[in-house]
Amino acid sequence: MTREEKRDLLKGILFTSPWLVGLSVFVIYPVVASFYYSFCYYSVLQPPRFIGLLNYKDLFTDPIFWKSLWNTGYFVLFMIPLGLVTSLSLAMLLNTKVRGMAFYRMIFFLPSLVPMVAGSLLWMWIFNGEYGLLNNFLIKMGLPNPPNWLMDVNFAKPAIIIMSLWGLGQTIVIYLAGLQDVPVTLIEAADLDGASWFDKLWNITIPMISPVIYFNIIMGIIGSFQIFSQAYIMTGGGPQRSTTFYALYLYQAAFEDFRMGYASAMAWILFVIILLLTMLVQRISKEKVYYHGG
Numbered sequence: 001m002t003r004e005e006k007r008d009l010l011k012g013i014l015f016t017s018p019w020l021v022g023l024s025v026f027v028i029y030p031v032v033a034s035f036y037y038s039f040c041y042y043s044v045l046q047p048p049r050f051i052g053l054l055n056y057k058d059l060f061t062d063p064i065f066w067k068s069l070w071n072t073g074y075f076v077l078f079m080i081p082l083g084l085v086t087s088l089s090l091a092m093l094l095n096t097k098v099r100g101m102a103f104y105r106m107i108f109f110l111p112s113l114v115p116m117v118a119g120s121l122l123w124m125w126i127f128n129g130e131y132g133l134l135n136n137f138l139i140k141m142g143l144p145n146p147p148n149w150l151m152d153v154n155f156a157k158p159a160i161i162i163m164s165l166w167g168l169g170q171t172i173v174i175y176l177a178g179l180q181d182v183p184v185t186l187i188e189a190a191d192l193d194g195a196s197w198f199d200k201l202w203n204i205t206i207p208m209i210s211p212v213i214y215f216n217i218i219m220g221i222i223g224s225f226q227i228f229s230q231a232y233i234m235t236g237g238g239p240q241r242s243t244t245f246y247a248l249y250l251y252q253a254a255f256e257d258f259r260m261g262y263a264s265a266m267a268w269i270l271f272v273i274i275l276l277l278t279m280l281v282q283r284i285s286k287e288k289v290y291y292h293g294g
Contacts, residue, residue, distance in 0.1 A: 068245055071157065071244055072245045072247075076225060079161055086165055091176045092179060092205075095179045114167070119166070120234050121233065123166070129149065150235050160227075160243060178211075190203075218278055221277050225247075225273065228248055
């Protein structure tokens with residue numbers, strides 16, 4: 001290398017050094033450390049002690065681990081399709097040309113800007129069994145004994161799912177951007193052929209926005225498996241651990257029970273689960289996603 005090329009290389013390294021340092025300290029090191037700790041008994045207060053695969057063996061015999069995995073799977077199974085249908089339906093409504101549409105779009109996007117702690121506290125009052133707005137509404141609608149949502153084993157998870165649907169503003173915006181990218185000429189041609197709204201939706205709109213749907217499903221899977229704040233604030237994992245989701249149990253193992261090695265093993269199991277599901281969705285959607293113009 002010439003002197004000038006070495007100087008340019010040095011300048012490039014200096015300019016990227018803040019990012020490189022941040023990546024190394026806050027991403028690469030924690031990932032490598034957690035992988036090592038997953039094979040150790042590590043209580044944070046004492047040096048880690050290597051124990052091999054014992055943490056992983058204990059995971060598969062831990063009933064709370066399986067309970068948290070079931071709770072998370074339940075949340076993912078209902079949240080992904082409900083979130084898809086709800087956000088896409090609202091995006092289609094917000095894509096129509098009516099007066100005041102900018103205001104309506106703002107109203108639906110605002111909940112996604114509310115901090116998670118504030119939103120969770122708000123929904124705690126809404127779901128309150130005695131004084132909550134939801135139960136008062138149900139009583140006025142003729143339901144004499146509405147459930148105590150967050151204190152009932154059968155309704156605690158559905159309540160958190162409902163609360164999560166409230167904050168889909170960012171997903172709605174992504175769908176809205178995809179809908180506005182659908183060629184108008186295709187819609188007009190379908191109108192001339194006498195196609196119904198469902199025919200246009202199924203044969204034109206959904207195929208044209210299939211990359212957006214694919215992206216939101218992947219992001220939804222990743223986000224749903226990491227649900228934590230809502231359950232931590234609203235229920236603490238109860239009642240009877242019915243809302244002890246995977247990430248919440250991981251947090252409790254690491255920072256309440258000081259089983260950092262055990263929690264690291266849980267983190268890597270979660271990584272493998274999300275990776276396998278992502279690969280599965282990618283394989284299923286390989287021939288179903290249409291990239292127009294590509």
